[in-house]
Amino acid sequence: MSVINTMLKDLDKRQQAHSLDTLPVPDMQYVAAAPNGFSRLLPWVLLLLLSVCGMIGATIAWQKLIVLAQDKTQLEQDLQQAQRSTTEVVAQERALIQSVEPVLTNYQNVAAEKPLSQQSEVATAEINPSLLTANASTHAKTNISSAAANGDDAGMNADIKNTELKNTLTTRDVSDGGARQSTEADPSPIAGAMAVTEVKLTPAALAQKRFALGQTAQNEGQLAQAQEYFSEAIRLDPSLHQARQHLAALYYGQGRLGDADDTLAQGRVLYPEHVDYALLQARVYEASGAIDKALAVLTTIPDEHELAVQKWTMQSHLAQQVQQFTLAEQSYRQLARVEPNQAKWWMGLAYALDSQQEFLLAKQAYRQALALNGLSASAIAFIDQRLAQLGDVE
The missing domain is CATH 1.25.40.10 (Tetratricopeptide repeat domain)
Structure with a gap:
């Protein structure tokens, strides 16, 4: 046992002599990591991406420029077509007016030569050209309005005004001549004319x-x-x-x-x-x-009328003023019958009876007025005083 103990002690000493605290610690050195292959390729990848993006942007811009150029070309073609349409419509209308003018001239000559009794027939027979002119003018205005939606409003508006002026003068000549003759020959209104009907109130x-x-x-x-x-x-x-x-x-x-x-x-x-x-x-x-x-x-x-209450109220008041106590009594009785809970009617009746020396009936009416609400303090004091004065009256 002693030998074992001695060995353990020797082993313990050796461990203490070789402790980790006594071991030398070398200095740490920082070594940069070696570059890999992806880091060397990164700048070229970025350059390639920028080049692709630039090409895509340039392609999109070029396509937009092409679309804008096509739109501009189409717009110019539409404007030219609208101008040609306007010119054609104005030319057609002028040709139509020129074709109608000989007919109008012929009508005026015939109307001047025929007697007054026959001029109305001429006006009626020749009125169709004016209607034709008006219809043609309306049709032309519709076409011109359609063309005006696409371009050149200034020149086109000038042509419209000139055309409308000619149509107005031409139609007015025919209408005035026909209207004068038809008024003298036939008082009946022309068909299609707007009639104004006067509405008379009762x-x-x-x-x-x-x-x-x-x-x-x-x-x-x-x-x-x-x-x-x-x-x-x-x-x-x-x-x-x-x-x-x-x-x-x-x-x-x-x-x-x-x-x-x-x-x-x-x-x-x-x-x-x-x-x-x-x-x-x-x-x-x-x-x-x-x-x-x-x-x-x-x-x-009448006493049966709905205004009877107002009549009795006014009548009772006025009758007391002129001391017609009998009439006042009648009015207050009617009011007390219709509105028995009104103390003022009973007091007025009592005063009218008291004024006629109907003291017993007056006392009863005074007491009835006191039994109800609605009297002023002065009215209550007057009734109390008057009942005290009439206390011995039986």
């Missing part, structure tokens, strides 16, 4: 138009103009009640109560069943202080 339609103009003028503050329109509308159609009412309202607003009264009175005479006139006239009388006239007019409105 008086009612004209009145509606005047009424609309009057409303517009009234809204714009042109009151004098509005009055003229409304007056004309009534003259054209007296049954246009809106125009009459607007006219009376304009007079009323300007303080011209007499004119308003006359306008409404005329409506009442012509249309007594139209009770709106009576209500408006009563307001005019009230504004002028003629309460008796207003009450008299209001009695013409």
Whole structure:
């Protein structure tokens, strides 16, 4: 065992003596890598690619130049063709006009030699050349317009104007001669001529138009103009009640109560069943202080009419003013029957009864008014005071 231990110790010492830390470390040297074959060929590859790209670009540019040259050549050919077409059309039209001129000259000579009664027949017989000329002119204009879409507008427009002028003069000569003779010989219109038919509106339609103009003028503050329109509308159609009412309202607003009264009175005479006139006239009388006239007019409105509530309201108010308490009582009873929840009608009825010394009925009406809402504080105070005064009355 001792021998083994001794060997192990010797081995350990040897390992320590040959440690890696004591080994010498040589200096590192950097050696460039040797160039390979692809690196030497790279510049030539790039040069080849640039050459190919340049050739492709040059080829594309050359093709574009060829296409542009072809387009230019085609455009020049189209312009030349359009100019030739224009020249041919103008020449054909001039030849046609020259062929028609002898016929027109012959027509004028014959028309001058024949009697007046036969000139209309000549005009009718020879009118076809003018129609032919007009048709030829229309056909020529169509062709010229087609050619103008492709070139030389300036020269072509000048030829068109000259041709149209000749056609117009030629056709006018024939038309004037034929029209004069046909007017003297035959009053019937020439076939193909445009007829203007006058549309006449009925008086009612004209009145509606005047009424609309009057409303517009009234809204714009042109009151004098509005009055003229409304007056004309009534003259054209007296049954246009809106125009009459607007006219009376304009007079009323300007303080011209007499004119308003006359306008409404005329409506009442012509249309007594139209009770709106009576209500408006009563307001005019009230504004002028003629309460008796207003009450008299209001009695013409039936109690079954839809304006009856307005009639009773105005009637009760005016009757109290002139102390006609019986009439006021009647009006307030009608109002309380129609609108039983209105406290003001019960108070008015109570006051009318109180004024007629119907104290017991008045107390009942006062209490009914207090039981409802809608009275002012002063009205409630008046009722309380009056009920206190009538407390012992049975």
